[in-house]
Structure formats: C-alpha cells, structure tokens
Amino acid sequence: MxxxxxxxxxxxxxxxxILxxxxxxxxxxxxxxxxxxxxxCICGDLVDILPLSQATVSQHLKELKSANIIQGSIEGNSICYCLNPTTLEKFKAIIGDFIELNNFGKNACC
Amino acid sequence: MxxxxxxxxxxxxxxxxILxxxxxxxxxxxxxxxxxxxxxCICGDLVDILPLSQATVSQHLKELKSANIIQGSIEGNSICYCLNPTTLEKFKAIIGDFIELNNFGKNACC
DNA sequence: TTTGAATATTGCAATATTACGATTTATAAA
DNA sequence: TTTATAAATCGTAATATTGCAATATTCAAA
Structure with missing residues (x-):
C-alpha cells in the first residue's frame, strides 16, 4: 500500500x-x-542558475531525460541538453485532445 | 532536506x-x-469506474480541486464535478508559451 | 600519465504521496 | 426522527520524492 x-x-x-x-x-x-x-542546447550552466546543488540539478535532469522530455549528448568536456522534439509532439497532441478537441468551457456547469 | x-x-x-x-x-x-x-458534470460514478477505493478517489478529487483544475457543487445527495474553465485557460496559455511560441524543434540539436 | 573540470552516482535523512479501512459528515427519503 | 446513501476526513502503513555531501566517473588538456 x-x-x-x-x-x-x-x-x-x-x-x-508520466509526462x-x-x-x-x-x-x-x-x-x-x-x-x-x-x-x-545548454551546457550545464544550470548549476549556476538554479538554487540547487550540482547533485540535485543532475537528478532533475535525469528525471527529465527518463521521461524523454530532454536529451543530452556529450560535447567535449561537458554535456549538451536540448528538448526531445518527438516527445514534445506527443505532448502537444495530448494537450490537443485534452483541451482543444473537447471544447472545454461547455463542461463548466457548476 | x-x-x-x-x-x-x-x-x-x-x-x-503545481498544475x-x-x-x-x-x-x-x-x-x-x-x-x-x-x-x-459528473456525479461521483467515479468510484465505480476507477480501480480505487472511495477514500482514495475522494483524495484524488481533493488534489484536483486544490489545484483549481476541477470544481464541485452539491447536487442533491451527491456532488457534481466539472472542469474549472479559468484554470484551463491558464493552462492553455502556459502550453502556448511552452510549445507554440517557442517554436520547439529548432531546439533539437543533439 | 597526471591533473583538472564537468557530470553522474551513492548513501542518507527529511518530507510527500498513495492507498485503504474505519469513521464522520451531510443530505434525501422513509 | 430514523434510515440510507454519498462524500469527506482520519489514522496508519508503504512507497516515492527531494536535497545534499561525498565519492566516482569521464573526458580534455597539460
């Protein structure tokens, strides 16, 4: 439980x-x-920008990666991150289903 | 910590x-x-549909309510739930900022 | 090869979430 | 008023998340 x-x-x-x-x-x-x-792409200036430790930032990046929202590739000494276009397309489609197609607002009756 | x-x-x-x-x-x-x-609106047929207990369903409804995603009103003996159009408009705007305006795809470089 | 810089992983503690049985609250109907 | 039904809350246990220091890994450059 x-x-x-x-x-x-x-x-x-x-x-x-999951997304x-x-x-x-x-x-x-x-x-x-x-x-x-x-x-x-961004190459890990994130640690300087976010109010979190390097370990914690790395963990958040890992979670975004495991949801396929971002992807990273080795760029010399550091790693370059960018958005995953495939996942973003899927995300966009989901939002479409959720909001556009289902003309919300007509659901508001209480 | x-x-x-x-x-x-x-x-x-x-x-x-939070959304x-x-x-x-x-x-x-x-x-x-x-x-x-x-x-x-739906009037709590949710317990029959979801594979969860009544207490758990009620807890999930509470979370959706506290994020202002749904709203409920008393309808006789039961409660009627529907989406909150204001929050959904905000959500739509956020998605717009995230995806449409920032022409993603051009970000994919790794 | 050694050194240094950038990321990732490990281990741990604090907090949050998930789930459900039992109980309570609130309303409708008898 | 009593009874039945619907929904919320309480209490508790299991699991997940968050955060960081310390350590490990990885690659570039000396």
Missing part, C-alpha cells in the same frame, strides 16, 4: 501522467524554460 | 509545476478524461 497502482490504468493514462509528473516540479520547469530561452 | 524548495523559484514556476503535478497521476488523468467524455 502506498505504491501507485499504475497497472490498473490504461497505457495512455500512464504515459500522459505531467516529470514537469511537476519548479526546478524542472525552470530547466525547460532555460532551454527554451537559450534557443539552443 | 527533502522538502521542495519552492521559495527559491519564481511564482510562475511554482504555479505551472502539472496535479495531473501527474494516472487516476487523476482518468478522472479528467471521464469529465471530458461525459460532456457535462
């Missing part, structure tokens, strides 16, 4: 929630915002 | 992550999907 009963939900429900969960921390939002604002 | 350092991040970063975090569980995705599919 205590563990999430993921086996009891659909594959889609699990996939979606959202990975974005469910302010540090990880800050990382994504920084990647977006830099318009290119 | 262990607590999320939310005070160290911007208001926006915290707000966004994502609330959606970061398959049961809560299932709830949102069900509300969307019913095209109207």
């Amino acid at each position: 205590g563990a999430s009963k993921s086996a009891a939900f659909t594959e889609e429900q699990n996939e979606i929630s 959202f969960k990975a974005l469910g921390h302010p540090a990880r939002i800050a990382i994504i915002q920084y990647i977006l604002s830099s318009k290119s | 262990g607590a999320s350092k939310s005070a160290a991040f911007t208001e926006e970063q915290n707000e966004i992550s 994502f975090k609330a959606l970061g569980h398959p049961a809560r995705i299932a709830i949102i999907q069900y509300i969307l599919s019913s095209k109207s």
